Amino acid sequence: MTLNNAVPLLFFCILAVSLSSSSVQGRPASFLDDFRITWSYSHIKQSDGGRAIQLILDRNSGCGFASKSKYLFGRVSMKIKLVAGDSAGTVAAFYMNSDTNTVRDELDFEFLGNRTGQPYTVQTNIYAHGKGDREQRVNLWFDPAADFHTYSIMWNHHHIVFYVDEVPIRVYKNNEAKNIPYPKLQPMVVYSTLWEADDWATRGGLEKIDWSKAPFLAYYKDFDIEGCAVPGPASCASNPRNWWEGTAYQALTAMEARRYRWVRLNHMIYDYCTDKSRYPVPPPECIAGI
Ligand SMILES: *[C@@H]1O[C@H](CO)[C@@H](O)[C@H](O)[C@H]1NC(C)=O
Numbered sequence: 001m002t003l004n005n006a007v008p009l010l011f012f013c014i015l016a017v018s019l020s021s022s023s024v025q026g027r028p029a030s031f032l033d034d035f036r037i038t039w040s041y042s043h044i045k046q047s048d049g050g051r052a053i054q055l056i057l058d059r060n061s062g063c064g065f066a067s068k069s070k071y072l073f074g075r076v077s078m079k080i081k082l083v084a085g086d087s088a089g090t091v092a093a094f095y096m097n098s099d100t101n102t103v104r105d106e107l108d109f110e111f112l113g114n115r116t117g118q119p120y121t122v123q124t125n126i127y128a129h130g131k132g133d134r135e136q137r138v139n140l141w142f143d144p145a146a147d148f149h150t151y152s153i154m155w156n157h158h159h160i161v162f163y164v165d166e167v168p169i170r171v172y173k174n175n176e177a178k179n180i181p182y183p184k185l186q187p188m189v190v191y192s193t194l195w196e197a198d199d200w201a202t203r204g205g206l207e208k209i210d211w212s213k214a215p216f217l218a219y220y221k222d223f224d225i226e227g228c229a230v231p232g233p234a235s236c237a238s239n240p241r242n243w244w245e246g247t248a249y250q251a252l253t254a255m256e257a258r259r260y261r262w263v264r265l266n267h268m269i270y271d272y273c274t275d276k277s278r279y280p281v282p283p284p285e286c287i288a289g290i
Contacts, residue, residue: 031065034225039064039193052221055194057083057090058214062195067225070098070187072237074227075244077152077163078192080111081219082120084145087113089198089209092218094151098186103130105183107153107160111144112201113216120144121269124162124170128181134283137270138169138263148221155227156242157184158250168252168260169267175288187230194218 030050037044043056043063055063076096083090090113098105106127114120119139126134142149152163160183162170174182194216198209226244228236236242243249252260272278273286 031220031223034069034223035065035067035190037063038066038191043194048221052219055092055192055218055220057194057196057216057218059211062193064191064193064195066192067190069229069232070189071096071225071227072187072230073155073157073184073242073244074225075152075154076190076227077150077222077224078220079148079150079222080144081146081148082111082144083113083194083216083218086116086210086213087120087145087216088115088118088202088207089113089196090194090216091197091201092192092194094153094190094192096153096155096188096190098183098188100186101130103186105129105186105188106132107155107162107183107188109151109153109162112197114202115207122164122169123270126160126170126172126183128183131181133272133278134172134285135270135272136170136268138267139269140164141267148219150222154244154249155183156244156249158245161252166256166259167263168256169263171252171260172285173288175285178284178288180285180288187228190225192220 031046031053032050040061040063043058043061044065045054045056046052047054053065057063078094080092080094082092092111093109095106095108095110104127106125108123108125110123110125112121112123120143121137121139123135123137125132125136150163150165154161154163158174160172161168172182174184176182196209198207199205228242239245273282
């Protein structure tokens with residue numbers, strides 16, 4: 001060892017010790033460190049020494065994976081390259097679910113495929129204490145099948161934010177003070193699936209999947225879960241020193257707020273809050289302010 005790299009190495013050791021002494025998860029070395037396959041082993045292929053995976057949808061099956069632990073608060077992100085070409089009728093999802101049925105909490109990203117050249121739609125939904133029906137949809141401003149992009153869910157005591165790259169596309173505030181339900185007691189599993197949903201996904205089910213284009217392939221890498229694993233130290237979730245609870249993450253920054261406005265003005269194609277046929281009176285969270 002030369003003196004030159006002794007200093008960075010020392011720094012690395014201090015960093016490693018301070019990370020391992022907290023209960024917070026870091027970036028895993030491989031997919032199987034944090035996740036397990038839940039649906040169709042034959043349709044998930046690992047690459048890059050287990051750091052990246054390929055999901056396959058064909059006539060026989062779709063597939064899915066889930067985190068080994070549940071998490072209570074934190075930030076989950078992964079890089080995804082969606083099904084290329086004619087992806088109409090396919091849906092890839094990345095979501096968190098407390099798996100508690102009628103009182104479940106759930107945070108959903110769903111990527112709805114489209115005919116070649118037509119924009120992918122990202123649908124988000126939020127269930128709190130068993131109640132969902134909070135769909136929003138945005139058309140992406142880039143081709144998500146051309147390259148990897150980062151999709152993240154930030155969940156702390158103050159808000160839930162869905163990000164596409166660094167851009168917030170959805171914010172759900174903790175407005176418990178106004179009696180609006182907020183997920184905060186139930187830890188959630190992180191899931192992802194790729195499946196066929198041509199009865200509803202593309203143009204409301206008008207565009208059917210073209211099986212002659214199968215197999216449909218989606219790619220995932222850079223899995224990163226930072227949160228309080230459950231089971232784990234009971235005090236973790238309420239620790240105000242967790243980085244995701246820090247002041248910088250308690251509300252959108254000015255830059256994020258600008259980007260969020262830009263998405264809502266230019267790329268939002270559906271918002272349950274303004275769907276008068278479903279909700280003649282807007283749901284309370286829509287008027288509580290964001
Ligand atoms: C697919 O493309 C059509 C036509 O551009 C668009 O109206 C629709 O929002 C896109 N997404 C889905 C999921 O249908």
